[in-house]
Amino acid sequence: MLFHVMMNVHIPQGFDQEKLKQLQSEEHERARELQLQGKWLHLWRVAGKYANVSVFEVESPAEFHEVLSSLPLYPFMEVEVAALCRHPGALEPNK
Amino acid sequence: MLFHVMMNVHIPQGFDQEKLKQLQSEEHERARELQLQGKWLHLWRVAGKYANVSVFEVESPAEFHEVLSSLPLYPFMEVEVAALCRHPGALEPNK
Amino acid sequence: MLFHVMMNVHIPQGFDQEKLKQLQSEEHERARELQLQGKWLHLWRVAGKYANVSVFEVESPAEFHEVLSSLPLYPFMEVEVAALCRHPGALEPNK
Amino acid sequence: MLFHVMMNVHIPQGFDQEKLKQLQSEEHERARELQLQGKWLHLWRVAGKYANVSVFEVESPAEFHEVLSSLPLYPFMEVEVAALCRHPGALEPNK
Amino acid sequence: MLFHVMMNVHIPQGFDQEKLKQLQSEEHERARELQLQGKWLHLWRVAGKYANVSVFEVESPAEFHEVLSSLPLYPFMEVEVAALCRHPGALEPNK
Amino acid sequence: MLFHVMMNVHIPQGFDQEKLKQLQSEEHERARELQLQGKWLHLWRVAGKYANVSVFEVESPAEFHEVLSSLPLYPFMEVEVAALCRHPGALEPNK
Amino acid sequence: MLFHVMMNVHIPQGFDQEKLKQLQSEEHERARELQLQGKWLHLWRVAGKYANVSVFEVESPAEFHEVLSSLPLYPFMEVEVAALCRHPGALEPNK
Amino acid sequence: MLFHVMMNVHIPQGFDQEKLKQLQSEEHERARELQLQGKWLHLWRVAGKYANVSVFEVESPAEFHEVLSSLPLYPFMEVEVAALCRHPGALEPNK
Amino acid sequence: MLFHVMMNVHIPQGFDQEKLKQLQSEEHERARELQLQGKWLHLWRVAGKYANVSVFEVESPAEFHEVLSSLPLYPFMEVEVAALCRHPGALEPNK
Amino acid sequence: MLFHVMMNVHIPQGFDQEKLKQLQSEEHERARELQLQGKWLHLWRVAGKYANVSVFEVESPAEFHEVLSSLPLYPFMEVEVAALCRHPGALEPNK
Numbered sequence: 001m002l003f004h005v006m007m008n009v010h011i012p013q014g015f016d017q018e019k020l021k022q023l024q025s026e027e028h029e030r031a032r033e034l035q036l037q038g039k040w041l042h043l044w045r046v047a048g049k050y051a052n053v054s055v056f057e058v059e060s061p062a063e064f065h066e067v068l069s070s071l072p073l074y075p076f077m078e079v080e081v082a083a084l085c086r087h088p089g090a091l092e093p094n095k
Numbered sequence: 096m097l098f099h100v101m102m103n104v105h106i107p108q109g110f111d112q113e114k115l116k117q118l119q120s121e122e123h124e125r126a127r128e129l130q131l132q133g134k135w136l137h138l139w140r141v142a143g144k145y146a147n148v149s150v151f152e153v154e155s156p157a158e159f160h161e162v163l164s165s166l167p168l169y170p171f172m173e174v175e176v177a178a179l180c181r182h183p184g185a186l187e188p189n190k
Numbered sequence: 191m192l193f194h195v196m197m198n199v200h201i202p203q204g205f206d207q208e209k210l211k212q213l214q215s216e217e218h219e220r221a222r223e224l225q226l227q228g229k230w231l232h233l234w235r236v237a238g239k240y241a242n243v244s245v246f247e248v249e250s251p252a253e254f255h256e257v258l259s260s261l262p263l264y265p266f267m268e269v270e271v272a273a274l275c276r277h278p279g280a281l282e283p284n285k
Numbered sequence: 286m287l288f289h290v291m292m293n294v295h296i297p298q299g300f301d302q303e304k305l306k307q308l309q310s311e312e313h314e315r316a317r318e319l320q321l322q323g324k325w326l327h328l329w330r331v332a333g334k335y336a337n338v339s340v341f342e343v344e345s346p347a348e349f350h351e352v353l354s355s356l357p358l359y360p361f362m363e364v365e366v367a368a369l370c371r372h373p374g375a376l377e378p379n380k
Numbered sequence: 381m382l383f384h385v386m387m388n389v390h391i392p393q394g395f396d397q398e399k400l401k402q403l404q405s406e407e408h409e410r411a412r413e414l415q416l417q418g419k420w421l422h423l424w425r426v427a428g429k430y431a432n433v434s435v436f437e438v439e440s441p442a443e444f445h446e447v448l449s450s451l452p453l454y455p456f457m458e459v460e461v462a463a464l465c466r467h468p469g470a471l472e473p474n475k
Numbered sequence: 476m477l478f479h480v481m482m483n484v485h486i487p488q489g490f491d492q493e494k495l496k497q498l499q500s501e502e503h504e505r506a507r508e509l510q511l512q513g514k515w516l517h518l519w520r521v522a523g524k525y526a527n528v529s530v531f532e533v534e535s536p537a538e539f540h541e542v543l544s545s546l547p548l549y550p551f552m553e554v555e556v557a558a559l560c561r562h563p564g565a566l567e568p569n570k
Numbered sequence: 571m572l573f574h575v576m577m578n579v580h581i582p583q584g585f586d587q588e589k590l591k592q593l594q595s596e597e598h599e600r601a602r603e604l605q606l607q608g609k610w611l612h613l614w615r616v617a618g619k620y621a622n623v624s625v626f627e628v629e630s631p632a633e634f635h636e637v638l639s640s641l642p643l644y645p646f647m648e649v650e651v652a653a654l655c656r657h658p659g660a661l662e663p664n665k
Numbered sequence: 666m667l668f669h670v671m672m673n674v675h676i677p678q679g680f681d682q683e684k685l686k687q688l689q690s691e692e693h694e695r696a697r698e699l700q701l702q703g704k705w706l707h708l709w710r711v712a713g714k715y716a717n718v719s720v721f722e723v724e725s726p727a728e729f730h731e732v733l734s735s736l737p738l739y740p741f742m743e744v745e746v747a748a749l750c751r752h753p754g755a756l757e758p759n760k
Numbered sequence: 761m762l763f764h765v766m767m768n769v770h771i772p773q774g775f776d777q778e779k780l781k782q783l784q785s786e787e788h789e790r791a792r793e794l795q796l797q798g799k800w801l802h803l804w805r806v807a808g809k810y811a812n813v814s815v816f817e818v819e820s821p822a823e824f825h826e827v828l829s830s831l832p833l834y835p836f837m838e839v840e841v842a843a844l845c846r847h848p849g850a851l852e853p854n855k
Numbered sequence: 856m857l858f859h860v861m862m863n864v865h866i867p868q869g870f871d872q873e874k875l876k877q878l879q880s881e882e883h884e885r886a887r888e889l890q891l892q893g894k895w896l897h898l899w900r901v902a903g904k905y906a907n908v909s910v911f912e913v914e915s916p917a918e919f920h921e922v923l924s925s926l927p928l929y930p931f932m933e934v935e936v937a938a939l940c941r942h943p944g945a946l947e948p949n950k
Contacts (some may be wrong), residue, residue, distance in 0.1 A: 001191075002139065013931070027184065031184040044181070045180050048858065048920055049936065052182055055139075061273040062276060062332070083271070085142045085250070086140065090138040098807075098938075155856060156807035160807045176807065176809065178936070180919075180920050194331075203395070203456070217374065218373070225376045234370070234375070235371065237442070237445045274338065280320070281320045346382070346465040353523045364524065370442040415565070424477065424565070426557050427560045427634050428639075462522070464522060464528065467519055469518060536572070536655040539655075539712050550676070550678070556652075556713040558631040560632040574709065583836070597754065614720075614752055615753070616747050625709075654710065657710040659708060725845070748841070749821060750822040762899065788943070791945075792946060804945070845900050847898045
């Protein structure tokens with residue numbers, strides 16, 4: 001099943017810059033793993049914002065929760081979540 | 096360039112059902128054309144809502160406007176638009 | 191999988207009262223079927239409002255969409271949807 | 286009587302991780318007690334969020350307040366509350 | 381138990397003035413009954429608005445729903461509802 | 476004249492617990508005085524929230540401001556204010 | 571006592587233009603009376619909007635309600651109301 | 666030209682009380698100057714809130730910005746701004 | 761002086777298409793006049809929406825109101841208005 | 856292509872004033888560069904607010920993101936972004 005997520009990242013003023021870089025590096029590593037596993041299907045940056053639009057493909061809502069909350073920057077994110085399904089007007093199956 | 100659109104469709108109560116079916120059929124035909132032309136890249140239904148999440152690939156904001164406003168159900172839609180760009184953590188180019 | 195839905199019903203002023211009663215009766219019949227099939231797990235009225243809180247158990251987001259949009263009053267509803275999963279602090283499995 | 290609660294938990298950045306784990310452990314212990322007492326009837330996690338949907342069965346609004354505010358994580362929660370009653374379309378009594 | 385309600389009344393433009401007067405007269409009659417029965421404890425007008433603040437004393441959320449939805453102007457109202465309980469700083473019991 | 480106030484109290488995380496208890500005790504003392512003086516007419520807790528609904532009877536908006544801002548917890552409150560007047564459907568005078 | 575009101579006027583599409591002109595003319599006449607009586611102290615148009623900012627001086631919230639709801643365009647207005655009092659930094663008394 | 670401003674003041678918890686008193690005293694001094702210069706035309710307190718409603722008369726938007734941002738408490742304010750003009754129903758010129 | 765306006769156009773469902781085309785043609789004619797007079801300085805379409813972003817240069821808030829409300833589609837618009845002034849970081853004067 | 860941005864700047868209370876001045880000076884320098892390069896087309900201050908309205912001309916959403924996030928005050932900004940295109944009623948091409 002597919003989940004659509006809009007993630008807005010909020011880093012508090014004065015947050016340690018070294019720690020932030022490390023978190024971002026860990027985030028990219030985790031994102032890489034999840035993409036290679038085929039779980040993080042789409043990942044786009046929203047132009048002009050510290051935000052992304054993503055689509056995940058998972059076995060269950062529980063796996064989706066596990067995957068999303070495993071992101072190193074998750075505690076800094078405000079997320080909007082929507083479950084997706086195939087649109088009757090789409091030519092190809094979900095993806 | 097890519098545009099992300101969240102479309103919510105609002106059909107007024109009492110709208111002629113025959114006309115609605117015709118509009119929906121025209122909408123699917125137009126969606127089919129735009130998908131075959133490679134302009135409507137992704138089209139998902141939001142589970143439980145008369146709404147979809149879409150990604151368009153166009154040459155310019157003007158072409159995006161032309162494409163979106165050409166949809167037969169466009170006058171019934173409330174849309175949220177965001178320009179996308181490649182995310183530094185994405186393994187593959189935009190798509 | 192479980193979906194949580196908050197449904198607010200808005201009947202336009204001047205809507206035909208006979209037709210409304212018929213729709214409500216069809217709605218109750220459909221609700222009865224879905225409860226007997228084990229798909230509409232919980233259904234509570236929100237005190238003071240023309241609204242309910244519901245939990246559905248379905249095979250997929252697509253089935254959830256089909257079930258919810260099959261409700262005779264669906265075109266009059268404003269819905270908020272959330273996918274649920276087991277809470278680590280819950281003593282019993284989802285239900 | 287039944288109360289429906291949507292709880293969103295917000296842990297401030299930089300909050301002591303040891304203390305948080307202890308609070309979460311106390312929260313689970315308290316949740317266990319209240320479930321065993323039949324007061325916390327339903328507890329689901331909202332997929333993708335640090336949030337839950339719950340239904341409480343209590344004797345009065347005062348007992349509901351006492352129960353909810355006894356949760357160790359209550360000071361970190363933003364809550365939305367609604368009193369529930371039996372829906373005319375529900376096949377079984379409230380639960 | 382006590383319920384606090386903020387009621388905002390919205391009469392559609394062009395609504396028949398005779399019918400409105402009749403509804404308002406029925407509303408006052410119903411309000412009179414409910415006050416005499418001790419169920420509609422407080423009723424104040426919000427200065428400058430077609431709105432009131434009310435407190436109801438009822439046996440259960442179900443009775444509250446029945447009472448509120450029995451108001452002739454209920455279909456024209458947007459309501460905000462909150463269950464009340466005794467405040468630890470209040471000198472007298474609820475009322 | 477009467478003022479209706481919805482007070483939501485927000486205590487910042489990490490606020491000194493001793494100081495908070497003292498403030499709460501001072502708040503109750505002040506509330507007691509204002510109730511005895513007949514200025515704080517009604518005080519109810521909103522079930523499930525750190526919030527109350529209150530009605531004040533004062534000589535003027537200036538006195539209302541003085542009374543409300545004299546509360547020890549006032550700096551921690553988010554308030555919504557509405558002036559009240561007698562409702563044409565109320566059986567008894569304002570109170 | 572003084573009340574501050576922000577009035578936004580919404581005329582439904584298709585409203586009879588003759589009737590609108592008559593209502594506006596009656597509104598100006600009523601506004602003239604209330605200004606001459608010293609009750610409508612200030613009346614400014616919000617540049618670019620069908621809206622005004624006003625200050626009323628009245629004996630009580632009840633008189634304020636009576637004055638405001640006597641405006642011929644009142645049924646078309648969305649209003650925001652605030653009671654005012656003298657500011658400690660103001661050089662002159664309220665006005 | 667006239668500008669209408671709604672100013673809400675937010676003092677962070679734990680802000681130094683001595684410094685706050687000094688800022689408030691400087692604010693009153695600056696307000697006095699601007700009133701004497703005829704630039705701060707009206708200044709009212711919103712009853713029950715740490716907020717005021719003000720009207721400024723200035724030569725240009727630039728002067729308005731300069732005047733408003735010169736207030737010692739400006740960094741603590743959340744402001745809503747509207748340019749005003751003469752209302753066709755007002756008996757006297759702007760003021 | 762400069763005013764920034766975000767205009768969102770809402771045409772009611774079922775509005776006469778002939779009349780709409782005439783209004784749009786009159787709107788373009790009026791827009792042409794105002795641009796030639798140097799009063800409508802900038803006019804951009806928001807990609808994907810029936811909306812525009814505009815900047816007007818006028819003598820006063822009153823002239824701005826007159827100009828904006830002279831637009832044939834003005835009764836169908838929801839507008840957000842902000843007065844502009846020169847930014848200290850701008851290399852060239854306002855325009 | 857053109858992007859319209861509304862930037863609201865929020866400096867946390869207690870932020871080091873020396874560091875702020877330095878950031879503002881760096882911001883002006885960067886703004887100067889981007890204006891000279893023809894990328895920051897318009898820059899206006901919103902009267903009364905620590906905010907500006909800007910229009911950028913860039914090659915792509917990616918360049919827009921790079922430009923905007925290169926601003927020294929970007930981490931303090933809340934931004935609203937809209938892609939623009941030529942309006943059919945505009946006499947001159949985009950600019």
